[in-house]
Amino acid sequence: RKEVEQDPGPFNVPEGATVAFNCTYSNSASQSFFWYRQDCRKEPKLLMSVYSSGNEDGRFTAQLNRASQYISLLIRDSKLSDSATYLCVVSSRGNYGQNFVFGPGTRLSVLP
Amino acid sequence: DAGITQSPRHKVTETGTPVTLRCHQTENHRYMYWYRQDPGHGLRLIHYSYGVKDTDKGEVSDGYSVSRSKTEDFLLTLESATSSQTSVYFCAISRTGGVETQYFGPGTRLLVL
Numbered sequence: 001r002k003e004v005e006q007d008p009g010p011f012n013v014p015e016g017a018t019v020a021f022n023c024t025y026s027n028s029a030s031q032s033f034f035w036y037r038q039d040c041r042k043e044p045k046l047l048m049s050v051y052s053s054g055n056e057d058g059r060f061t062a063q064l065n066r067a068s069q070y071i072s073l074l075i076r077d078s079k080l081s082d083s084a085t086y087l088c089v090v091s092s093r094g095n096y097g098q099n100f101v102f103g104p105g106t107r108l109s110v111l112p
Numbered sequence: 113d114a115g116i117t118q119s120p121r122h123k124v125t126e127t128g129t130p131v132t133l134r135c136h137q138t139e140n141h142r143y144m145y146w147y148r149q150d151p152g153h154g155l156r157l158i159h160y161s162y163g164v165k166d167t168d169k170g171e172v173s174d175g176y177s178v179s180r181s182k183t184e185d186f187l188l189t190l191e192s193a194t195s196s197q198t199s200v201y202f203c204a205i206s207r208t209g210g211v212e213t214q215y216f217g218p219g220t221r222l223l224v225l
Binding site: 032034042043044045046049087089091095096097098099100102103104105 | 145153154155160168211212213215218219
């Protein structure tokens with residue numbers, strides 16, 4: 001079993017739609033959680049950290065359920081510019097600093 | 113912008129040739145990382161550094177070595193490149209202070225023929 005798993009995708013949605021991405025992780029000692037977005041042929045960029053109480057940044061809402069080891073990302077009112085691959089990332093304490101484990105990503109295409 | 117540059121950005125080389133990729137950061141971060149990204153595998157850690165001359169192996173370190181002689185530079189070397197090392201290589205730093213978070217360089221596309 002992979003340490004971080006995500007919806008396989010791709011997701012093709014019309015502009016204005018609401019879309020939700022799911023992610024599960026296997027390491028119960030995980031400490032920090034993130035969503036990154038990666039545009040085609042570009043580097044991953046931090047979208048948002050995910051906090052236990054859930055957090056929102058504009059049209060983006062992230063939720064964490066530690067008991068179920070589950071993370072979600074909700075995008076409301078999708079824009080064409082939201083088209084990208086979304087990576088779920090989990091970190092835990094390593095021997096030296098934090099270990100970051102990346103999920104395989106879920107590709108989103110927002111269609112006009 | 114985390115002030116990370118990578119060089120070269122693109123490289124084509126032949127099997128058996130040594131290759132060195134450079135990552136340079138301007139913000140004096142302690143931790144630096146090398147990842148490779150391949151279809152179907154996502155990002156996988158090759159090596160990381162927790163200080164000058166301090167490095168450790170990641171998940172896919174075979175065939176790679178690293179060096180960090182200065183805080184700002186982290187070098188990845190393929191001693192004898194193979195076609196299986198054709199990939200996109202990303203350097204990252206982790207920014208501490210609150211939640212430790214990773215930021216990536218623009219990547220190097222390597223093709224081994």
